[in-house]
Amino acid sequence: MTETGCGTTATRGPTGAPERHGTIGTQRAGEPPTPAGRPDTAESEGQEAAALLRESRASVDPELRSAIATLPPTMSRVALYHFGWQHADGTPAEGNAGKAIRPALVLTAAAALGGAAARQSAVRAAAAVELIHNFTLLHDDVMDRDTTRRHRPTAWTVFGDADAILTGDAVQALGMRLLATDPHPASAAAAVRLADCVMELCEGQHTDTAMERRAPHEVTLDETLAMAEAKTGALLGCACALGGLYAGAAEEDVEALDAFGRQAGLAFQLIDDVIGIWGDPRHTGKPAGADLAVRKKSLPVVAALTSGTPAAAELAALYAAPYDEEKEDLERTALAVERAGGRDWAQAQAADRMARAMQELARAVPDPEAAGGLLALAEFVTRRTT
Amino acid sequence: MTETGCGTTATRGPTGAPERHGTIGTQRAGEPPTPAGRPDTAESEGQEAAALLRESRASVDPELRSAIATLPPTMSRVALYHFGWQHADGTPAEGNAGKAIRPALVLTAAAALGGAAARQSAVRAAAAVELIHNFTLLHDDVMDRDTTRRHRPTAWTVFGDADAILTGDAVQALGMRLLATDPHPASAAAAVRLADCVMELCEGQHTDTAMERRAPHEVTLDETLAMAEAKTGALLGCACALGGLYAGAAEEDVEALDAFGRQAGLAFQLIDDVIGIWGDPRHTGKPAGADLAVRKKSLPVVAALTSGTPAAAELAALYAAPYDEEKEDLERTALAVERAGGRDWAQAQAADRMARAMQELARAVPDPEAAGGLLALAEFVTRRTT
Incomplete structure (x- = not known):
């Protein structure tokens, strides 16, 4: 369950035509595809996305903080640390709780189909989505033995496995509790979608771990794409779908919003x-x-591995043994992936997925003006300097 | 988050006057307190409890099985193993999913205040409570490194830590999903109580683990009781409260049912x-x-440790070092606990807690006939041969 969003260094879109001859460390991806009816200025979209994220934080953070304050003492402490709002010793920290793209998607989707009132009504649901996302981060870090998250030591390295697992459990419950206390008529349907999403995230995390243990030739591209959709796409889709639900959107528009988020996530x-x-x-x-x-x-x-090219065989031979810096030049390994078509494929796929996302978005929100916020956020999460 | 319920060897009540001079392996506790207006026949209550558990399983198991079937493949497999319905290889097993006392409490509390219709309406909530209980068991076994549960290897020993954690996560989501799909007017309030209970269970598990790491003289009796209430009492109380909610009970009766379950749990x-x-x-x-x-x-x-007696000092000295079977006779250690009053205190406390449970039950369900089922279940979980 990957953290999305990038630093302030992002200036260019990634999903356009691949640049073929870049070497490690120099690639900059092309321009994003231009959606019909929208001015294509990556910069202004970046500014719009930044504003949406800022406004979302301003709306959601108070809800999130007051919810976390209701956790039992230990879980509250670990959660406040994980969110970057406290140091390990319990003193206040400046806070680096990530970009919080998911709550912004909830609010922006609600606004796209229901205006300011729908956006306002979805604040609690947006906080619930962010809690669910963070519960998965707490647990994934334990399972993956990841030691750094948002430039800080992960919760399990500071508080131990048990308290990180328990805090994840409590944060999941807190997320579902927020929806259960929400008087909005869509809250029960939102809870069902969010619970379904948790199960999909779990399966995605399982598949990821299981695939990493398998031999390279045993892994297919389709299952890798399915894993990425479950692990990354599902919650982005769910966030957009919840926004639609809170705007009172028709079921088919909610589904289209879900598909938009999934494709953008991929x-x-x-x-x-x-x-x-x-x-x-x-x-x-x-x-x-x-x-x-x-x-x-x-x-x-x-x-690359499944391309059937000579470079695929070279890459498979390299992947058959652990990396040894004495024997292997990573730049040549990267070149094998590139020669086997892995880089071109990924960039073409990314462009294709973004195009599909735009189609789904146009279906759910036909008015380009209203769709602008979601488009800006989708461009933002996929716009990374490399 | 302890598993309750005992084997079929139980024949006597435990919470009466302590028998002072038993030695290890021979203690049988006294008779349970007699509630006003009920015939005191432990045997008939045992039969009543067994019937209630049987009927509860018959109602709840289909709901539980069809819910678990909706989990993603891996989580479904681990959950079916954990519930005793499949072997590790995925072939069907005879099933030993525990006594399922919690769903029986939900249904019996609903029936006590709302009759057969309320009982029937609460089946999904009963399944949700059992799912939440089992999610905590899956996670606790990972944290406590417990290798046996219900006479079988625990899920993490069979499927690994990651899949046991992920299955617990998915099973929690599934429990909350059941309530979110429940059209009963009490389902949202039930979801709030159940989510609150999850957080309390997490804090209880944390406190238990933390207390075990501390020196014996640093642990107080009050915090040990509070831990036991959070870890064991909370979900029994929540189960009873949910039954009340589904019977449309007044808030004060729901609270009394919660208190009844908590005291019986203690x-x-x-x-x-x-x-x-x-x-x-x-x-x-x-x-x-x-x-x-x-x-x-x-x-x-x-x-015993906090009794201020000479035997307390003897016990503290023994507990200061790990057990060494060459040097220590456990029967003498047990005798130190007994001389320091630990056994008498525990049995008197158990009787006191059962008396309080009866008071709360009489408050929530004044009709002794209607309260009979809950009484029988409470007696059942506390009636253990020693």
Whole structure:
């Protein structure tokens, strides 16, 4: 259950035509596809997205903070640390709770179909979605033994596995509780969708872990895409769908919003995987080729491995053994992925997914003006400097 | 989050006057207190409880099984194993899903205040409570590294930590989903109570783990009781309260039902702790004094340690070092707990808690005939051969 959103260094769109001859650390992806009826200025969309995220935080944070304050003492402390609002010793911290893209999607989808009143009515649901997202982060970090999240030590490294698991459990319950206390007529339907989404996230996390344990040749591209949709797309889709529900949208529009979020989520994951191989260390904070060094079966890698090309065989041979920096040049491994078509495929897929997302968005929100906010957010999450 | 309910060997009530001079493995507790207006025949109550549990299973199991069938494949498989309905290889098993006392409490409380129609309307809520209980068992077993549950290897020992955690997460979501899909007017209030209960269970599990890590002299009796209420009493209380909600009971009666379940749960825990020291290995399946060997800070032990008696000092000295079977005779350690008053205190407390439970029950369900089922279940969970 990947964290989305990027730093303030993002200036360009990623999902356009692939640039073929970039080397590790220099790739910048092309312009995003231009949706019909919208001026294509990535910069103004970036500004719009930033404003939407800021306004969303302003609406949702008080709801989120007052909810977390009702947790039992231990869980509250761990949650406040995880959200970046307290240091490990319980003193207040400046806060780096991530971009909170999901609550912004809830509110922006509600506003797109129901205006300001619907947006306002969906604040509690937006907080619930953010709580569910963070419960999955707390648990995933335990399972994956990840030690850093949002530039800080993960909760389990500070408070131990048990308290991180228990806090995740309590935060899930708190998210569902928010919806159960919500008098809005859509709250029960929202709770059903959110619970279904939790189950899909769990299956996605399971599949991810299981795939990483399997031999490279045993992993198919279809199941890798399905895993990415479950792990990353499902909650983005659910966030958009909840916004639709709170705007009183018809079932088919709610489904189209869900599909919009899923496709945008997949585009995000494809770009994130490209960055994991060819990302500029100055922007990613990770060494170049980081995903290759840990033999991650990311989407471009699986596309390369299953391409049937000579480079696929070369890559498979490299992936058959752990990375050894004495013997292997990661830039050449990245070149094998590229020669096997993994990079082109991922960038074309990302563009395709964004195009599908735009189609779904146009179906749910035909008025381009009203759809502008969701479009800006989708562009924002997939716009990463590499 | 302890499993309640006992085997079919139970024939006597536990919460009456303590028998002072039993030795390890021979204790049988006294008769239960007699509630006004009820014939005191432990045997007929035992039969009534057994019938209620049987009927509850017949109502709730289909709901539970069809809910679990909707889980994603991996989570469904782990859950079916955990519930005893499948072997680890996915083949059908005869099933030993525990006594399912909690759903029986939901249905019996609903019937007590709303008759057969209320009982029938509460079946989905009863299944939700059982799912929440089992999510906590899945997670607690991971945290406590417990390897056996219901006489089978625990889920994490079979499927690994990650899948046990993910299945617990999904099962929690499934429980809340059942309530969100329930058209009964009480379902949202029930979801709020159940979510609150999850948070209390989490804090109880945290406190239990934290207390076990602290030095014996740092643990107070009050916090041990509070921990036992959170870990064991809360969900029994919540189950009864949900039954009341589904019967349309007044808020004060719902609270009295909650208090009834909590007090009965504490009585259960006190008896369970007595059995953990003086239980007959032929009935418990554990060696005599098992809790003393692992230095468990159970309620009788903490009562003894904080008694200010010479035996308390002797016990503290023993608990200061790990158990060494070459040097320590557990029967003598048990005798120190007994001399320090730990056993008498626990049995008197259990009787007191059952008396309080009866008072709360009489408040919520004044008609003794209507209250009979809940009384029988409370007696059942606290009636254990030692």
